[in-house]
Amino acid sequence: MTKPLLFQPITLGDVELKNRILMSPMTRARCPERIPTDSVVTYYAQRAGAGMIVTEATTVSQQGDGSISTPGIYTPQQVAGWQRVTAAVHERGGRIACQLWHTGRVSHASFQPGGGAPVSASDVAGEVVTFTTNGFEPTTPPRALALEEIPDVVQQFADAAQNAMAAGFDAVEIHCGSGYLLDQFLRDGTNRRTDAYGGSIENRCRFALQVVDAVVQAIGAGRTGIRISPMLETWDCSDSDPVPLFTHFVRELSRRELAFLDLIERNDAPMAVSDDIDADSNEAGVAAIRAAFSGNYIANGSYSREGAEEALQSGYAVAVSFGRDYLSNPDLAERLAAGAALNAPAEAVDYYGDGGDKGYIDFPALGESAAE
Ligand SMILES: Cc1cc2nc3c(=O)[nH]c(=O)nc-3n(C[C@H](O)[C@H](O)[C@H](O)COP(=O)(O)O)c2cc1C
Numbered sequence: 001m002t003k004p005l006l007f008q009p010i011t012l013g014d015v016e017l018k019n020r021i022l023m024s025p026m027t028r029a030r031c032p033e034r035i036p037t038d039s040v041v042t043y044y045a046q047r048a049g050a051g052m053i054v055t056e057a058t059t060v061s062q063q064g065d066g067s068i069s070t071p072g073i074y075t076p077q078q079v080a081g082w083q084r085v086t087a088a089v090h091e092r093g094g095r096i097a098c099q100l101w102h103t104g105r106v107s108h109a110s111f112q113p114g115g116g117a118p119v120s121a122s123d124v125a126g127e128v129v130t131f132t133t134n135g136f137e138p139t140t141p142p143r144a145l146a147l148e149e150i151p152d153v154v155q156q157f158a159d160a161a162q163n164a165m166a167a168g169f170d171a172v173e174i175h176c177g178s179g180y181l182l183d184q185f186l187r188d189g190t191n192r193r194t195d196a197y198g199g200s201i202e203n204r205c206r207f208a209l210q211v212v213d214a215v216v217q218a219i220g221a222g223r224t225g226i227r228i229s230p231m232l233e234t235w236d237c238s239d240s241d242p243v244p245l246f247t248h249f250v251r252e253l254s255r256r257e258l259a260f261l262d263l264i265e266r267n268d269a270p271m272a273v274s275d276d277i278d279a280d281s282n283e284a285g286v287a288a289i290r291a292a293f294s295g296n297y298i299a300n301g302s303y304s305r306e307g308a309e310e311a312l313q314s315g316y317a318v319a320v321s322f323g324r325d326y327l328s329n330p331d332l333a334e335r336l337a338a339g340a341a342l343n344a345p346a347e348a349v350d351y352y353g354d355g356g357d358k359g360y361i362d363f364p365a366l367g368e369s370a371a372e
Pocket of ligand 1: 024
């Protein structure tokens with residue numbers, strides 16, 4: 001019998017993966033100084049069996065910060081911290097991409113330069129909370145980015161991509177989903193602009209595509225991936241008609257021949273801050289958007305080993321990204337290959353944790369016993 005496709009190598013752009021299993025980006029809030037710690041190095045090293053890890057969302061600037069203890073990639077200290085992570089993953093034969101993040105309005109004045117308002121496409125406040133030093137707090141109402149500020153924000157992504165290369169990452173994944181800044185520009189619920197960045201679908205896609213083009217210019221299309229969550233409404237970020245918007249967007253992405261498109265197809269995580277629009281229109285919308293994309297498509301959202309293999313065999317996806325299963329199974333790829341049972345799921349309370357190692361780096365690999 002031939003080896004299942006899931007465990008066969010694949011090349012995404014310039015990056016060679018030993019299998020078609022990706023570890024999904026997952027915020028873990030274990031970086032109190034916004035710099036990866038020893039525990040973060042251990043966490044990612046434990047998961048190097050994935051064909052490629054995509055890191056937790058990592059901010060491109062202080063303006064992009066939106067909650068406590070999330071890492072950045074905009075200072076030399078952060079780059080040095082990530083160098084330790086990428087070296088540990090590479091030593092174990094893994095590949096690792098950095099997820100580049102700007103939270104936009106999902107932020108709080110206490111994180112912003114000078115304590116100012118967070119920025120967004122428009123000054124539309126959402127029903128959104130974020131985790132600050134005082135626990136969950138409502139976000140600070142945003143201000144609209146001025147036209148002349150936009151090139152600087154685009155540049156933040158290009159600089160961060162270059163920093164990611166300096167830190168030894170194999171690729172970057174632009175976070176264009178989940179209701180953060182790029183998504184806030186794409187969707188008409190949050191983008192009320194009347195200039196070249198608002199109104200028509202083409203105009204609302206302009207900012208995100210400028211970010212993509214700037215990152216490609218900085219590090220090459222073969223090392224640039226992107227993530228979207230088109231049919232989800234996350235952090236109160238909605239669009240009146242997402243299918244035409246995102247089919248246009250992914251057609252534009254196809255022309256750019258990026259390393260990959262990673263698409264969150266559904267979200268039924270216990271602490272989900274997203275809502276599926278409704279199961280049927282969600283699936284129909286995802287199918288239409290997927291069909292409009294030509295390029296390396298990575299499927300994400302509640303995939304099992306069987307569902308993943310079927311998606312690969314049918315040509316629907318070239319790789320599959322696993323999120324929650326990677327929280328409690330550091331050796332998920334090895335377990336899937338062995339057909340072994342998975343550990344009990346991580347407790348939702350440890351998803352973000354209190355900065356500690358519990359529920360973070362204490363899950364056993366096959367053949368190990370649980371940490372005391
Ligand atoms: C604790 C946690 C943190 C997450 N953080 C991020 C993130 O930083 N960036 C992102 O794009 N998605 C994030 N997600 C979404 C996951 O990457 C993934 O899309 C989602 O869990 C669905 O995949 P799954 O069904 O395999 O878990 C997070 C999910 C969880 C459970």
